[in-house]
Amino acid sequence: MSEKNWAGNVTYRAGKLRRPRSLDELQEVVGRATTLSALGSRHSFNRIADTAGELVSLDRLERPIDIDSETMTVRVGGGVKYGVVGQYLQQQGYALANLASLPHISVAGAIATATHGSGDLNQNLSAGVRSMQLVQADGSLVEVAPGDEDFDGYAVALGALGVVTEVSLAIVPTFDVATSVFERLPWPVLLENFDDVTRSAYSVSLFTRWSADTVDQAWLKSRVGRRADINTVAQTTETFFGATPARTRLHPLPGVSAAACTEQQGIPGPWVDRLPHFRLDFTPSNGDELQSEFLVERRHAVEAFEALRALGDRIDPVLQISEIRTVAADTFWLSSAGDRESVALHFTWKPLQTEVEDLLVDLERALAPFDARPHWGKVFTAQANSIAPLYAHLPDFVSLADRVDPNQKFRTDFLRERVFGF
Ligand SMILES: Cc1cc2nc3c(=O)[nH]c(=O)nc-3n(C[C@H](O)[C@H](O)[C@H](O)COP(=O)(O)OP(=O)(O)OC[C@H]3O[C@@H](n4cnc5c(N)ncnc54)[C@H](O)[C@@H]3O)c2cc1C
Numbered sequence: 577m578s579e580k581n582w583a584g585n586v587t588y589r590a591g592k593l594r595r596p597r598s599l600d601e602l603q604e605v606v607g608r609a610t611t612l613s614a615l616g617s618r619h620s621f622n623r624i625a626d627t628a629g630e631l632v633s634l635d636r637l638e639r640p641i642d643i644d645s646e647t648m649t650v651r652v653g654g655g656v657k658y659g660v661v662g663q664y665l666q667q668q669g670y671a672l673a674n675l676a677s678l679p680h681i682s683v684a685g686a687i688a689t690a691t692h693g694s695g696d697l698n699q700n701l702s703a704g705v706r707s708m709q710l711v712q713a714d715g716s717l718v719e720v721a722p723g724d725e726d727f728d729g730y731a732v733a734l735g736a737l738g739v740v741t742e743v744s745l746a747i748v749p750t751f752d753v754a755t756s757v758f759e760r761l762p763w764p765v766l767l768e769n770f771d772d773v774t775r776s777a778y779s780v781s782l783f784t785r786w787s788a789d790t791v792d793q794a795w796l797k798s799r800v801g802r803r804a805d806i807n808t809v810a811q812t813t814e815t816f817f818g819a820t821p822a823r824t825r826l827h828p829l830p831g832v833s834a835a836a837c838t839e840q841q842g843i844p845g846p847w848v849d850r851l852p853h854f855r856l857d858f859t860p861s862n863g864d865e866l867q868s869e870f871l872v873e874r875r876h877a878v879e880a881f882e883a884l885r886a887l888g889d890r891i892d893p894v895l896q897i898s899e900i901r902t903v904a905a906d907t908f909w910l911s912s913a914g915d916r917e918s919v920a921l922h923f924t925w926k927p928l929q930t931e932v933e934d935l936l937v938d939l940e941r942a943l944a945p946f947d948a949r950p951h952w953g954k955v956f957t958a959q960a961n962s963i964a965p966l967y968a969h970l971p972d973f974v975s976l977a978d979r980v981d982p983n984q985k986f987r988t989d990f991l992r993e994r995v996f997g998f
Pocket of ligand 1: 614624677690692
């Protein structure tokens with residue numbers, strides 16, 4: 577087996593890739609395996625889904641998408657892509673509160689790593705879970721839901737607690753969004769007005785190279801008709817904190833065609849076609865990039881920006897583009913936004929693994945004073961000993977994993993090295 581992740585920087589070591597077609601078959605595969613890891617849509621940039629044992633994918637396990645308008649939830653298979661769920665919900669008049677930048681990511685895989693979009697009031701995607709069905713290490717099925725004693729452990733589980741087969745997600749009535757893009761937001765203005773900038777729209781993304789005097793682009797995704805967002809929608813022809821409205825649709829990367837990007841220029845449209853940065857019908861088979869991301873507590877945002885700007889000359893040669901987003905706090909034990917309002921500092925790197933990892937040693941050191949938590953699914957160098965102090969509930973997670981997976985079936989090398997520490 578020589579299967580790779582989307583970015584091509586990880587070749588999975590597993591001897592077998594299992595693709596069960598039924599729940600019974602999946603339970604048998606999991607129950608029988610000695611070491612096993614669930615594989616989602618392969619969009620992580622590190623060995624989090626890798627194992628020397630067996631991999632199991634849910635891509636052949638068909639589950640219906642089932643809307644319950646009484647409880648305002650949608651039940652989906654763990655392997656389905658967010659974009660597919662989103663299109664179905666939109667057809668039926670419903671929406672999810674938020675999405676990540678790429679709609680091609682699987683629901684269970686995204687939840688497992690605390691994948692997030694942006695927005696001062698938007699929590700990560702795990703926060704949308706209303707219940708989850710898992711196949712546990714012994715092959716039995718369990719259903720967990722918010723309010724259960726250990727749910728805050730299950731919500732972001734890094735694949736360590738079982739294979740998620742079905743998820744119920746909270747839904748809301750559909751809404752329209754308009755994306756306005758502004759260019760060249762002066763750094764000094766942003767540092768002075770960061771809170772006002774990020775509260776300007778439902779979801780704000782700032783694209784920067786750190787070393788320049790201005791942030792390249794500010795993407796403001798506003799909910800149409802929502803009072804707080806009306807000003808931003810109207811602002812397509814005015815300046816935004818000194819930034820000027822983009823004349824055409826833009827890709828976050830300078831000079832790259834915007835054909836893959838969702839609609840901009842303040843043109844309203846359904847949430848599902850606006851909240852991701854990239855279109856679902858644009859299918860990236862693999863990516864010529866690596867990604868890293870670090871989440872700091874919001875009150876440290878400006879200091880963290882300054883630390884990164886001081887490293888700007890080192891970052892520049894390997895960087896394609898960075899993105900700054902905000903994420904609302906949640907209560908999940910291993911969530912990168914757990915117990916704190918957060919600012920996410922994202923890096924899309926050139927595909928230069930060694931150079932990126934070398935730089936990350938210094939970059940992570942520069943962000944350490946702000947207790948920066950690495951995105952679990954992206955490239956980072958920190959090991960378990962430096963990660964443990966960042967998560968007060970890690971001991972609870974370890975004892976939960978020991979209880980539900982006593983033979984450490986799901987304990988991959990990545991989990992031992994980065995999380996459990998043994
Ligand atoms: C182009 C691109 C854009 C991205 N944009 C964002 C973004 O906007 N925001 C953000 O936060 N992240 C983003 N990411 C990162 C991505 O969301 C995460 O890495 C996510 O975990 C990938 O999900 P996946 O389905 O590909 O899972 P995989 O990478 O295959 O696996 C990730 C983890 O999920 C576990 N897992 C997968 N399926 C299951 C299952 N059924 N049951 C239990 N565990 C399971 C795996 O074991 C592993 O631990 C992006 C990645 C790419 C490539």
